[in-house]
Amino acid sequence: MRVVVTGAAGAVGRHVADRLQANPLVSELVALDRYGSDGVRQFDVLTDDLSEVLVAGDVLVHLAATPAGFAGDGNAAKADRLLAERALAAAAESEAAHVLLASSAMVYGAWPENPVPLTETAVARPNPEFRFGVVRSEIEAMGEQWAEDTNARLTIVRAATTLARGRENGLAILLRNSAALRNSDGDAPAQFLHAEDYASAIETLVVGQHAGIFNVAPDGWLRPAEVSALRGTPETPLRVPGVVISAVSDARRRLGARTHPGLTAYLQHPWVVANDKLKATGWEPEFSNEEAYVTGYLPSRFDGVTAKRRQELALGAAGAAVAGTALGAAGAVSWLLRRKRR
Numbered sequence: 658m659r660v661v662v663t664g665a666a667g668a669v670g671r672h673v674a675d676r677l678q679a680n681p682l683v684s685e686l687v688a689l690d691r692y693g694s695d696g697v698r699q700f701d702v703l704t705d706d707l708s709e710v711l712v713a714g715d716v717l718v719h720l721a722a723t724p725a726g727f728a729g730d731g732n733a734a735k736a737d738r739l740l741a742e743r744a745l746a747a748a749a750e751s752e753a754a755h756v757l758l759a760s761s762a763m764v765y766g767a768w769p770e771n772p773v774p775l776t777e778t779a780v781a782r783p784n785p786e787f788r789f790g791v792v793r794s795e796i797e798a799m800g801e802q803w804a805e806d807t808n809a810r811l812t813i814v815r816a817a818t819t820l821a822r823g824r825e826n827g828l829a830i831l832l833r834n835s836a837a838l839r840n841s842d843g844d845a846p847a848q849f850l851h852a853e854d855y856a857s858a859i860e861t862l863v864v865g866q867h868a869g870i871f872n873v874a875p876d877g878w879l880r881p882a883e884v885s886a887l888r889g890t891p892e893t894p895l896r897v898p899g900v901v902i903s904a905v906s907d908a909r910r911r912l913g914a915r916t917h918p919g920l921t922a923y924l925q926h927p928w929v930v931a932n933d934k935l936k937a938t939g940w941e942p943e944f945s946n947e948e949a950y951v952t953g954y955l956p957s958r959f960d961g962v963t964a965k966r967r968q969e970l971a972l973g974a975a976g977a978a979v980a981g982t983a984l985g986a987a988g989a990v991s992w993l994l995r996r997k998r999r
Contacts, residue, residue: 664720666690668821672856711751734792741796755810763790767926774931787919817874820953821852841896844881851944872930
């Protein structure tokens with residue numbers, strides 16, 4: 658089979674390209690990325706015509722995404738939608754036989770009634786406060802419409818939070834930073850997928866020509882206390898309500914911190930996924946949650962700081978943002994009053 662991979666220079670894409678290149682069942686691999694490198698052709702799906710690369714019967718593995726998309730940025734979300742639209746349109750025009758779309762376990766949403774773990778039969782209903790999950794759900798719907806229109810094979814992979822060796826992705830950073838405060842309303846279990854396991858799952862699904870929706874995750878999950886232990890950060894009984902965490906995250910975000918208020922639900926309610934369907938294809942994860950986390954985790958300035966002190970620092974940053982806003986408003990009122998007296 659001939660396989661075309663977009664986003665082939667990314668943390669996951671480079672592993673996918675390497676695996677498919679070495680697979681004897683792949684006759685030709687075309688690796689594309691907006692940032693070209695050895696073995697990867699410089700190509701921007703947003704501006705270049707992918708239909709000129711694809712030919713009838715190809716497999717398209719669409720991994721390309723905007724880095725800012727992880728941050729829930731509105732413009733990045735639109736760009737990710739457009740990337741998928743252009744990739745699917747090119748696949749239809751070129752009569753590709755199979756498309757694999759990279760999605761996220763976040764499409765299930767984080768809800769108090771979620772079973773632990775979630776299987777592929779669960780309804781996708783991402784939390785609307787975090788745009789990344791919503792857009793991934795919309796892209797999945799676009800893919801399903803493409804498959805219906807073309808009668809071609811579609812595979813959707815819903816991955817857990819993914820980490821590469823020495824390289825945290827944007828979502829992992831956001832989740833970590835947004836969790837600086839502990840939630841009195843509850844703690845969500847966590848899953849961490851190694852980029853190499855993600856790549857091997859994609860290879861298995863492509864070469865095996867498996868269609869449908871597949872969760873990609875390691876076996877099991879971690880409790881928040883276990884994640885804290887991996888980081889060497891002690892636990893603390895100090896907790897605050899979720900609404901406060903959202904407000905603090907928003908304030909810290911405005912100060913330049915990589916946090917997002919829309920992630921509060923994902924830190925509070927479960928959204929871990931089962932991998933039984935994928936394992937039934939013969940795939941097995943090589944890395945555990947703990948190994949993936951330790952491999953991809955990058956130390957931060959909060960390491961070695963007690964959890965209580967981390968919360969004090971986070972609340973202090975939020976207070977500074979609120980105080981700054983209040984002072985700005987007071988200054989504006991004072992200026993208006995002075996103008997009226999003139």
